Amino acid sequence: MRTANVRTIVVWTLVALVAAAGWSVLALARGENVSAAWMVAAALGSYAIAYRFYSKFIAYKVLKVDGTRATPAERLDNGIDYHPTDRRVLLGHHFAAIAGAGPLVGPVLAAQMGYLPGTIWIIVGVIFAGAVQDMVVLFFSTRRDGRSLGQMAREEIGPFGGAAALLATFAIMIILLGVLALVIVNALASSPWGTFSIGMTIPIALLMGFYLRVLRPGRVSEVSLIGVALLLLALVAGRWVAESSWAGAFTLAPSTLVIWLVAYGFIASILPVWTLLAPRDYLSTFMKIGTIILLAIGVVVALPALKMPAVTDFAKHGNGPVFAGSLFPFVFITIACGALSGFHSLISSGTTPKMIQKETQIRMIGYGAMLMESSVAVMALVAASIIDPGLYFAMNAPSGAIGTTVQNASQVVSSWGYHISPADLAQAAKNVDEASLLSRTGGAPTLAVGVSEIFAKVTGGSLRAFWYHFAIMFEALFILTALDAGTRVGRFMLQDMLGNVYRPFKNVSWRPGLALTSAIVCALWGYFLWVGVHEPLGGINQLFPIFGISNQLLAAVALAVCTTLLVKSGRLKWAWITGIPLAWDATVTLTASWQKVFSSDPKVGFFKQRSVFQDAIDAGKVLPPAKSMDDMHTVVTNSTVDGVLSAILAVLVVVVIADALRVCVRHVRRPALSSLSETPYVESKIVAPAGLLPTREEKEEEARARDVVGVQAGD
């Protein structure tokens, strides 16, 4: 029998006690403001236990990662995309690739139900679903030379399931881009400071691109430092511009911003990678990691008090202004990234498996990086929960609900039970140098207010406006990168699909095809963006649930592929590891889709909404919040599109799951019929530790391996 030593037992008991204390205070405290310290304790304690025990169990008992087996990086090393990468570097790489605007936006919106439901889902979700998905996909893709999720679905489930998975991925990409662009529009509308500084990122990136291409190729660090310095300068200059006579030129209406963004997306995606995409990517990686570290320090140093109630009335009645629908299933939809995100499976099955040194590191990279992303989501939730709830609702409710004046907004928000005076609303906007904070939906402005609050606690209130715009810039930067990169990926998929009809499309550098497919992709997400801006019912309110549903449906596809692979690779008894998250995720998303399609509450169900507004049009009436007959027609069209889309996505995923189930059942009945496309075993020659810190045995092993190499080199 194995016995644990006393020190280990004591340490882990203490960790468990910290986590338990955090959870108890969060769940039981009523009436007074709870410190964010408890949320940090609950999160970090739970992560530590999950990483130490659950991820280890999955790695060694279920997946049986094999340290002696060579990874694709070792076998296929070509010095470029396949190459064994130091585990600490790859952790940073993988983290930078999975964490973007998602974990920052979702938790902010979900805060309308209070901080508790979101916290529970982020932490429990990541431990049992999100991190498991990332890790298992990474494992299976590593065993298949870094095959993509779509390829694995085709090879392991079948062409039908594979095609459905591909189509779902494309649809999801389009919706994602539309929603992310909408978040930017809402953050930059009538904000000359923000618009100027974000606009300046384009010349800065072009300059960096020129530097890297012509002046000093490959000197990424120095050019990134120059870029970050210029970026901060642009941020400071934004204030001067906003106070100067140029302010008018940078004060743009949402509909103007839509045109700019779609034009930007199109031009950026047909320009060569080196001009904009690559330099902007360096810039956003620097800013992303830097800001997240700053934010973590800020939260721990300031330990602000949470002002949002643990659970609001909107959670019980499902009539919240930020997004409609009840706690189940909509909290689990709204918070995708940070708890369970289907998109990660595209990273875990693409770039990362081609770079991993040892199979034993899959636990640290797959599970560990996702825990880090989850902690970013917790920070976003903290940021949204420390601002005054009255301000939170005034910022996140659509203008159709709260009107456009501070008096009106104060009145409406107070009627929901969150008191905030018109003067306080006006002051809050003035504090961050914005004309108004009303209905700045989309999460980014709210997060920025929360971040500025935390940073101002550390640096003093005079920098509050700077920090607000810093946070906006930080989010806008990687959303713009995502628009460019996402359009390219969407185009690539489209070229591939159209290539089956007309051959020349397959040639990805065929100029006319490139421009045409780019234009189609931009038009598609541009449509959702345009709809989101002009939607009388509130764009984020309508579109964010579809984004969440699509992301979670992609997770269902990934989990279905994982479960099938577990069954087919003789791990039937462990199929529940991904099977239970799959069942939960499918229940949540299909319930949400069902409600979005069939609910008889016009706030929730798209078709009910459509019929209510259509009936009013037939009767010649204008229903609020629509202001004109045009608005009424917009609502009818949008509801129809949104409803049809929700239905199609749900059907696609049901197809994938059913197909996966068929393959699993067939394998259990007649294993001889299934084939497994795992790459054959090759012995690994690399010696490297599995975890972040090497154990004593691993150090000795490394030293021995060095000696052997040293002797050979000396001969």
Add this chain to the structure above:
Amino acid sequence: MWSAFRRATSGVRWYVRELMDESAYERYVAHVRRDHPEAEVPDRRDFERMRTDRQEADPRQGFRCC
């Protein structure tokens, strides 16, 4: 004290260079010299061009998430 500081800064420098893929060229040269000694080693300019061209051809490489 001083040597600890030096170690820390060189560690940070190493990490940033690796993370931002600034070391890609050296890695590639080492790879070519080791595994294909007869092949010609491209200069840095050509190598960096080849790298961005590859990303151009398959944008899924280096894709970032939401």
